[in-house]
Amino acid sequence: DTVIVLFNRDLRVHDHPALAAACERAGRVVPLFVLDPSVAAGRRSAFLGECLRDLRESLRDRGGELFVRQGETVAETMRLARETGATTVHVSADVSALARSRQRRLAGERIELRRFPGVTVVPPDLLQPSGGGDHYKVFTPYWRAWSQAPRRAVADPPKRVSVPEDLAPGDIPDAEPYGIMRGGEQAARARLDTWIKEGLDDYEEGHDDLAGARTSRLSPYLHFGCLSPLETAVRCDQEAFTRQLCWRDFHHQVTFAFPELPRRDYRPRGHTWRADAGALRAWKEGLTGVPIVDAGMRQLLAEGFMHNRARMITAAYLVKELKIDWREGAAHFFEHLLDADVANNSGNWQWIAGTGNDTRPNRSFNYLRQARRFDPEGAYVRRYVPELAGLPAPAVHEPTGVRGYPMPL
Numbered sequence: 055d056t057v058i059v060l061f062n063r064d065l066r067v068h069d070h071p072a073l074a075a076a077c078e079r080a081g082r083v084v085p086l087f088v089l090d091p092s093v094a095a096g097r098r099s100a101f102l103g104e105c106l107r108d109l110r111e112s113l114r115d116r117g118g119e120l121f122v123r124q125g126e127t128v129a130e131t132m133r134l135a136r137e138t139g140a141t142t143v144h145v146s147a148d149v150s151a152l153a154r155s156r157q158r159r160l161a162g163e164r165i166e167l168r169r170f171p172g173v174t175v176v177p178p179d180l181l182q183p184s185g186g187g188d189h190y191k192v193f194t195p196y197w198r199a200w201s202q203a204p205r206r207a208v209a210d211p212p213k214r215v216s217v218p219e220d221l222a223p224g225d226i227p228d229a230e231p232y233g234i235m236r237g238g239e240q241a242a243r244a245r246l247d248t249w250i251k252e253g254l255d256d257y258e259e260g261h262d263d264l265a266g267a268r269t270s271r272l273s274p275y276l277h278f279g280c281l282s283p284l285e286t287a288v289r290c291d292q293e294a295f296t297r298q299l300c301w302r303d304f305h306h307q308v309t310f311a312f313p314e315l316p317r318r319d320y321r322p323r324g325h326t327w328r329a330d331a332g333a334l335r336a337w338k339e340g341l342t343g344v345p346i347v348d349a350g351m352r353q354l355l356a357e358g359f360m361h362n363r364a365r366m367i368t369a370a371y372l373v374k375e376l377k378i379d380w381r382e383g384a385a386h387f388f389e390h391l392l393d394a395d396v397a398n399n400s401g402n403w404q405w406i407a408g409t410g411n412d413t414r415p416n417r418s419f420n421y422l423r424q425a426r427r428f429d430p431e432g433a434y435v436r437r438y439v440p441e442l443a444g445l446p447a448p449a450v451h452e453p454t455g456v457r458g459y460p461m462p463l
């Protein structure tokens with residue numbers, strides 16, 4: 055028989071249970087990616103294109119192909135099923151409202167849909183809190199359960215992928231390059247190897263050092279699935295780091311249980327947000343007059359990436375200081391981040407806004423103290439805010455009357 059493997063954000067051949075199972079059981083496999091205008095990748099189009107080209111190369115190395123089609127995902131999948139006589143579709147189960155509505159629609163078609171794990175380390179519905187409820191609302195108990203949860207075996211990449219003959223591969227469009235990372239499984243695996251050799255041991259000590267950039271920068275690869283989160287957790291067996299992978303799983307299991315997370319307050323606390331288009335614009339452009347905030351916002355625009363500590367500081371500044379709705383900030387991050395991710399972005403924004411899972415929703419943030427602690431030499435600010443490049447620390451964090459740099463909002 056023939057099985058379609060419908061790729062989405064699992065763009066790899068290593069540890070891909072849906073692909074491995076198809077290659078094991080089916081005579082012919084049709085690896086498919088649909089460029090669906092309803093999920094346009096925006097600035098991430100070039101990164102996505104690199105991922106697809108790389109996946110195509112890996113499949114061709116194994117005698118296979120990546121078939122690329124444009125259009126509505128379910129319609130294109132069913133069209134290819136008719137063309138190839140496929141009776142089954144394999145997908146990696148995903149958590150967002152959009153992904154799940156697509157899986158539901160596929161399940162309603164005249165084809166067998168089989169869902170496989172692979173998007174998170176631990177499947178989002180595996181762990182049930184002992185006190186009741188369908189998901190964990192607080193991180194620490196989740197972390198405890200997650201650390202002890204059974205893990206499936208890491209799947210080997212298929213040795214051979216037998217695809218139907220005479221089927222047009224389809225084009226992968228070019229796009230404007232964007233951001234500081236290049237897409238694809240090979241780039242991802244190279245980065246992971248380097249990280250394990252050179253970065254991981256220093257992670258606990260260095261992860262909050264803004265100027266040092268001593269974090270893995272694996273997030274876009276984990277988002278697009280160029281890396282398996284399970285394989286990453288197994289290979290990076292170090293507590294401070296796996297704890298962050300657990301945060302990723304945590305927000306995914308919340309999204310699975312509460313798919314409105316990108317739009318609705320998870321724990322409504324009666325916030326009233328201010329409408330202030332001018333302040334919002336200044337925040338987006340990195341012109342608030344608070345150097346540590348502006349540095350973070352400009353890193354985002356320059357690199358398509360922002361250090362986690364800077365994401366926390368800039369997000370807190372928007373919601374706690376400017377009192378602007380977290381959804382405005384989340385939308386801007388989503389537009390510009392290479393690792394933009396429905397679960398992680400919304401979950402973290404709600405955490406900062408105090409409408410999410412933080413057990414201390416009224417936590418206060420002192421921007422100057424954060425700046426002095428995590429950018430003690432001022433190197434992060436000087437790198438991204440050239441107007442302040444001539445100032446030493448600590449003055450760089452509290453500039454007064456610097457020509458061309460705004461007063462604090």
Ligand code: FAD
Pocket residue numbers: 261269270271272273274276277298299301302303305360361362363365366369387391393394395396398399400402403406
């Ligand atoms: P590392 O520190 O090396 O961590 C390793 C991996 O763990 C990351 O690649 C990521 O997959 C995961 N991780 C780390 N921190 C978190 C976290 N707080 N929540 C969930 N997963 C985490 N991450 C995204 O992947 N996409 C987003 O859209 C996103 N939006 C965010 C918005 C805000 C307001 C905040 C505060 C954080 C957001 N994060 C998001 C989480 C985090 O900032 C990034 O995952 C991290 O900075 C990526 O860099 P890294 O790969 O070097 O991380």
